[in-house]
Amino acid sequence: MEHQHIYDAAGRQLCCTQEEKINAAADRQLEHIHEADGHRAKDTSLNGHSDHDGHDHSGAGSSTLQMFLPALISFILLMVAIAFDHWLAPSWFTGWLRLLWYMVAYVPVGFPVIREALQSIGKGEIFSEFLLMGMATIGAFAIGEYPEGVAVMLFYALGEVCQTLAVTRAKANIKTLLDQRPDEVTILENNQPRTVKAEKVNIGQVIQLKPGEKLGLDGALLSESASFNTAALTGESKPDTKTKGETIWAGMINLNTLAQVKVTAAYTDSKLSKILALVQNATAQKAPTELFIRKFAKIYTPIVVLLALLITIVPYFFVDSYVFSQWLYRALVFLVISCPCALVISIPLGYFGGIGAASKNGILFKGSNFLDGLANIQHVVMDKTGTMTEGVFKVQEVVLKPELNKDELLKMVNALEGQSTHPVATAIHQYVGEIDHAIPLENTEEIAGQGLRAMVNGKELLVGNFKLMDTFGIRYDIDPTSIVYTLIAIAYDRRFAGYLTIADSIKEDAQLTITKLNALQVKTTMLSGDKSTVVKFVADKLGIRNAFGDLLPEDKVNKVKDIKAKNETVAFVGDGVNDAPVVALSNVGIAMGGLGSDATIETADVVIQDDQPSKIPMAINIGKQTKKIVWQNIILAFTVKAIVLVLGAGGLATMWEAVFADVGVALLAILNAVRIQQMKF
Known part of the structure; x- marks a missing residue:
């Protein structure tokens, strides 16, 4: 079947196959990481480039290798040149020949940066990271510090490779999350199996699901019983056994029996489709810290360039033994260490890691700003039915x-x-x-x-x-x-x-939820439209001190307003249509995504896919850890840079030290940012 090509407003062809959709979604997730500091759009895609039929032709490994090869060539030429300078000292390695050798070593890693600087200037973005690097290295060559000029670009290129590896790894996690729907399914027509495109299946048709196959659309189980792996949707590794008539979600994997499922929702209307839309758009809303750093970098870079000029020129009027090349060298050191890449790369990567870690645990954040929001929550207000109880009456x-x-x-x-x-x-x-x-x-x-x-x-x-x-x-x-x-x-x-x-029965992990929230020093309140005696009975069993029943939707809204009037940040957790107004009112709205209504899920800022209330303190903890890592990176980068900037301006730090400090800080910040994906919550 030919692919239907789709074009955007600019006339660019958009993705059409499921594989292309997944890669495009992952690219959108990470696009802002590159935009944050004007990084060139490196090919970090999992499948490299695809031709019109979507087949893989290169792969992430070759993409990274293509970036590493110029750095390797430059490194070998630099090491040979240093050996000639300090140990072998051949008589011919002088003058123009020496300069030419270092220029050849510089070109593989320096030319792409200079080109990006010129392109940025052409677009009106004069003060970029590339300009800082270009000025520093060309200046180093101008005063005869050829090895240091090459080294600056070499270590910068190595930093780029490491960053690309970190981003590629993050993207692999995103692809694992997004790649949950098969393109094709097997339907039964006159009791005969036929393979068709999943998006062509109509409501009411019957899908035959073999053991190990993944369901492509939402449906109701027609077989007497079947066990499913729901980890992709809920983060829960324990198999879930369903019986005849129960709902089966797209993305679930049939484990051990031949099953039949009657389709109840169109391909684009499945719960998984809505989940994927949430994940794909999650990074569109950025945390205040992230937005501040991006704005800061745009102001910070021109100030750094101005200070470097002042370091070069001002001493002429005050220092008796002023030597232009010495003060220019100090200014170049200042430029190298001042690059803000450790901040503008690691911070969005940190938030992205937090979103990925939450997704793996069945928690969907609709934006990195909600990670910050949950980290600061002081009071969790929750509905009873379907949130703390099973909702199965x-x-x-x-x-x-x-x-x-x-x-x-x-x-x-x-x-x-x-x-x-x-x-x-x-x-x-x-x-x-x-x-x-x-x-x-x-x-x-x-x-x-x-x-x-x-x-x-x-x-x-x-x-x-x-x-x-x-x-x-x-x-x-x-x-x-x-x-x-x-x-x-x-x-x-x-x-x-x-x-x-x-x-109704209380959920198994409801008690654990309250215990963990208390450990996080988060207050809890239960609000419900159910009768007060029932609400108080459940609240007493769970250890919730504040509980109110017989509430209408507007009563819940007023209760949350009362709490917010005390200057407390509030998260509301609910699942029903009547919870949508109070979810919207709270600082962070959390929806139970399994039994939850579409209105509440759409309104909420965070969605818990498996309806387990213990994911509430987990989500708060992920938010706190993400914020902690982000601020660790900010403090690390500012501290190291401030020290070396002062030393460089005072002539106490060389360009070698500036290079190691800048690249070292960037690598440490990136490693710190991605470690959240390995944490257990």
């Missing part, structure tokens, strides 16, 4: 007026709850059975935070909490606060008909 008891027809009333309740996606509705469906679509529901409406209303056979049917009863003036003869379980009140024909009790 079961009917425990049915208490109806004896004069009523229990079966008939429950069928009406079941039909009305068929209009809702709330977990309570699922519990009622499981208890009552199939929905009777013959029941005539009219004027159905949902009352936010209370329940459902409809007309059935000309009579009003109300199903919801006891606030709903109060709203419609229905009198009831029980005390709802005396019953711990969640209550579903029923009224029919303007009379209280009875209630159902619904129970």
